[in-house]
Amino acid sequence: MIDHLTEFRKETSAWLEENCPVSMRGQTKDIAELYWGGRNSDFTSEDQKIWFKRMHDKGWIVPYWDKKYGGGGLSPLENKILAEEMTRLRCKQPLFSFGISMLGPALLKFATEEQKGHYLKDIVDAKIRWCQGYSEPNAGSDLAGLQMKAVDKGDHYLINGSKIWTSYGDNADWIFCLVRTNTEVKKQEGISFLLIDMNSEGVEARPIQLISGKSAFTETFFDDVKVPKENLVGELNKGWTIAKYLLTHERQMIGGIGEADQKFSTRDVVVDAVGLHNGVLNDSILRTELVTHEMNLAIYDMTIERAIDEAKAGNNSGAASSLFKYFGTELNVEAMEIIMTAGGMDELAIEGEATSNGFIAKRFLRSKGNTIEGGTSEIQLNIISKNILGLPSK
Amino acid sequence: MALVLNEEQAMLKESVKDFLNMKSPISALRELRDTNNPDGFDRSVWAEMAELGLTGLNISEEFGGLDFGYIGLGQALEEAGRTLAASPLVSTVLLSTTAINLCGSDPQKAMLLPELAEGNLIMSFAHEEKTHHNPTHVATTATLDGDFYTINGSKTFVLDGHVADKFVVVARVSGAVNDKEGIQLFLVDSNREGIKVNRTMMMDNRNAAKVNFSNTSISKENKMNLSCFEDLEKIYAIGAIGLAAEMLGSAQECFEKTIAYLKERQQFGVAIGSFQALQHRAAKMFIDIELSKSVVIKALKAIDTNENNLTEIASLAKAKLGQTLKLVSNEGIQMHGGVGMTDDVEIGFFIKRARVAQQTLGDYNYHLDRYAKLRGY
Numbered sequence: 078m079i080d081h082l083t084e085f086r087k088e089t090s091a092w093l094e095e096n097c098p099v100s101m102r103g104q105t106k107d108i109a110e111l112y113w114g115g116r117n118s119d120f121t122s123e124d125q126k127i128w129f130k131r132m133h134d135k136g137w138i139v140p141y142w143d144k145k146y147g148g149g150g151l152s153p154l155e156n157k158i159l160a161e162e163m164t165r166l167r168c169k170q171p172l173f174s175f176g177i178s179m180l181g182p183a184l185l186k187f188a189t190e191e192q193k194g195h196y197l198k199d200i201v202d203a204k205i206r207w208c209q210g211y212s213e214p215n216a217g218s219d220l221a222g223l224q225m226k227a228v229d230k231g232d233h234y235l236i237n238g239s240k241i242w243t244s245y246g247d248n249a250d251w252i253f254c255l256v257r258t259n260t261e262v263k264k265q266e267g268i269s270f271l272l273i274d275m276n277s278e279g280v281e282a283r284p285i286q287l288i289s290g291k292s293a294f295t296e297t298f299f300d301d302v303k304v305p306k307e308n309l310v311g312e313l314n315k316g317w318t319i320a321k322y323l324l325t326h327e328r329q330m331i332g333g334i335g336e337a338d339q340k341f342s343t344r345d346v347v348v349d350a351v352g353l354h355n356g357v358l359n360d361s362i363l364r365t366e367l368v369t370h371e372m373n374l375a376i377y378d379m380t381i382e383r384a385i386d387e388a389k390a391g392n393n394s395g396a397a398s399s400l401f402k403y404f405g406t407e408l409n410v411e412a413m414e415i416i417m418t419a420g421g422m423d424e425l426a427i428e429g430e431a432t433s434n435g436f437i438a439k440r441f442l443r444s445k446g447n448t449i450e451g452g453t454s455e456i457q458l459n460i461i462s463k464n465i466l467g468l469p470s471k
Numbered sequence: 472m473a474l475v476l477n478e479e480q481a482m483l484k485e486s487v488k489d490f491l492n493m494k495s496p497i498s499a500l501r502e503l504r505d506t507n508n509p510d511g512f513d514r515s516v517w518a519e520m521a522e523l524g525l526t527g528l529n530i531s532e533e534f535g536g537l538d539f540g541y542i543g544l545g546q547a548l549e550e551a552g553r554t555l556a557a558s559p560l561v562s563t564v565l566l567s568t569t570a571i572n573l574c575g576s577d578p579q580k581a582m583l584l585p586e587l588a589e590g591n592l593i594m595s596f597a598h599e600e601k602t603h604h605n606p607t608h609v610a611t612t613a614t615l616d617g618d619f620y621t622i623n624g625s626k627t628f629v630l631d632g633h634v635a636d637k638f639v640v641v642a643r644v645s646g647a648v649n650d651k652e653g654i655q656l657f658l659v660d661s662n663r664e665g666i667k668v669n670r671t672m673m674m675d676n677r678n679a680a681k682v683n684f685s686n687t688s689i690s691k692e693n694k695m696n697l698s699c700f701e702d703l704e705k706i707y708a709i710g711a712i713g714l715a716a717e718m719l720g721s722a723q724e725c726f727e728k729t730i731a732y733l734k735e736r737q738q739f740g741v742a743i744g745s746f747q748a749l750q751h752r753a754a755k756m757f758i759d760i761e762l763s764k765s766v767v768i769k770a771l772k773a774i775d776t777n778e779n780n781l782t783e784i785a786s787l788a789k790a791k792l793g794q795t796l797k798l799v800s801n802e803g804i805q806m807h808g809g810v811g812m813t814d815d816v817e818i819g820f821f822i823k824r825a826r827v828a829q830q831t832l833g834d835y836n837y838h839l840d841r842y843a844k845l846r847g848y
Binding site: 344347348353356357358364365367368369371372373375376377379380382383386387389390392400403404455457458459461462463465466467468469470471 | 755
């Protein structure tokens with residue numbers, strides 16, 4: 078067993094060394110530079126195309142999915158080794174896909190064999206780019222209060238309503254949605270999970286401009302959209318179970334946004350901006366803020382490490398995702414606040430070379446969304462107090 | 472090393488928990504206080520703790536210990552923190568045994584470690600001289616004259632100093648107060664001439680004596696082998712991590728008692744735990760405790776695997792636990808309301824221990840400042 082894994086690591090490392098083009102290595106500064114796949118996508122470079130094709134031929138676009146779905150069929154340990162080797166050699170992801178990270182887990186757990194064969198394969202082949210349709214203008218923290226209707230018309234569902242905060246909705250091919258299929262029952266019990274082709278007549282995605290000036294989200298409108306009945310995933314009116322399952326995944330993703338995604342160290346930025354005197358930061362108040370932040374960050378990393386070790390040892394608490402979502406995003410927001418304080422007037426510029434066109438200012442503004450998206454910080458605290466601490470509802 | 476306990480360590484923790492729940496619950500601390508116990512702890516319970524092996528957890532088998540390392544001792548301290556058990560676990564096992572392990576000469580180890588493992592010896596680490604933890608402030612002097620050292624100076628906050636059979640005294644053989652160079656450790660029997668011990672009952676009903684050395688003469692074999700200031704920092708680092716483990720136990724117990732009260736206490740016709748204003752504060756405490764568990768086990772492992780960033784991780788652990796226990800013990804009282812202010816309920820015992828533990832081996836501010844320095848700013 079050990080021999081096999083040692084051998085696997087050796088082979089994997091050698092294969093990556095040989096097959097990953099040099100330009101496909103190194104830090105990913107912005108997810109926009111990765112290949113996203115989909116009907117309208119193109120590779121941004123020949124190397125990107127080669128890298129995708131090689132990994133695809135190997136089955137390593139999603140290495141841990143079953144081979145019959147286009148995956149690599151790797152065991153968890155093999156997958157971990159591959160991930161470690163890719164990190165070590167700084168190989169970029171060959172495909173960035175919400176299909177892999179957000180829809181895939183739901184299909185694997187809740188879809189029919191036929192659906193899995195079809196949709197998972199299209200994700201792996203980068204044929205379809207997915208987006209998520211959960212929140213609605215009147216259903217944010219109260220997600221189960223969603224109102225977008227799917228009415229049974231015999232051979233299809235008729236969809237009317239709108240979704241909001243659809244990440245990159247204007248570039249996606251398909252959307253996985255939570256829809257209202259029963260209005261007579263408790264709100265959680267009348268929700269279904271439906272897959273919708275964005276090319277269908279009556280679908281429109283309008284970008285939303287954020288305070289950071291960027292438009293990564295859309296509001297997505299559905300006006301008498303016809304959806305075949307076989308696009309339902311799982312049982313009718315059982316969509317909430319799938320949603321909760323997926324939200325756990327999403328929380329873990331957003332919670333991981335902290336320093337790892339930040340590509341720059343808060344300390345370095347602050348020390349650069351404020352300066353040292355006799356080895357001590359020139360601003361004693363900011364120093365306290367920075368050190369408090371750095372300590373929390375270090376302990377947060379240790380907590381991730383412990384959660385992984387606990388899971389391996391079979392003591393999964395399940396509490397973890399809300400804790401990580403809450404604390405990870407609060408830390409990210411805190412880091413941006415400290416950096417803005419350190420930068421003072423300079424970092425207020427939103428354009429110009431000196432600030433890389435407001436790189437920091439835009440990130441600061443965008444960070445405010447971290448404690449909202451994927452369930453607000455307050456919702457995470459509700460989940461902890463009810464599900465873990467067992468505190469009573471009124 | 473994974474950040475989880477192995478089977479042996481988990482069993483140790485369980486057995487210490489059962490033992491302390493039976494022999495040293497919080498009510499035992501109350502009784503020690505109310506009866507004005509002259510020792511400040513129960514010697515028969517201490518003897519049983521020694522029988523359980525707790526006095527030898529960090530002593531190698533060669534010297535009659537269990538060789539469980541600091542992860543093992545950390546589990547015992549955490550459980551002691553839960554019941555607020557008063558015993559010489561910190562003064563003797565955590566601090567003095569560690570000092571002898573790290574800086575004792577071979578004959579000193581051979582003579583003292585077996586006695587410590589057996590629980591026959593109560594020792595105290597005499598280092599503080601100021602109102603706040605300060606490793607370089609050593610005004611106490613040790614002057615060599617022939618075969619004898621003469622010790623002069625005053626120590627404060629000497630944990631269990633009034634019952635110690637022996638002190639490990641931090642004294643200066645050269646240099647000026649606040650110099651890192653010239654500091655040494657000495658083993659001093661508490662019955663030597665020229666030693667005056669004043670017992671000070673602390674807020675947590677434990678004891679920290681003021682000890683005065685006036686021309687106290689000891690033979691030169693009692694000098695230990697502190698080779699540099701970093702060795703002294705290592706003793707303090709291990710001590711701070713052990714304290715953090717104890718504080719983790721106290722924080723968890725205090726938190727659990729508070730959550731139970733939120734579920735039980737009725738106001739406006741409902742359990743007060745149904746109010747969101749309290750729920751969110753409770754959830755934040757839960758998060759702080761989970762974070763605290765991670766840093767404590769990471770730090771304990773760092774001692775056993777001899778990591779070279781021990782001082783950094785010790786500051787991380789002690790600062791975090793200082794903050795967590797302060798929050799949880801403050802909120803414990805606030806959430807208990809008026810009844811939390813009464814001596815009848817046990818919640819108030821936690822804030823008292825919290826404040827003493829906070830000052831022991833450096834408070835939150837001390838470790839925050841040091842962490843920043845170690846990180847280069």
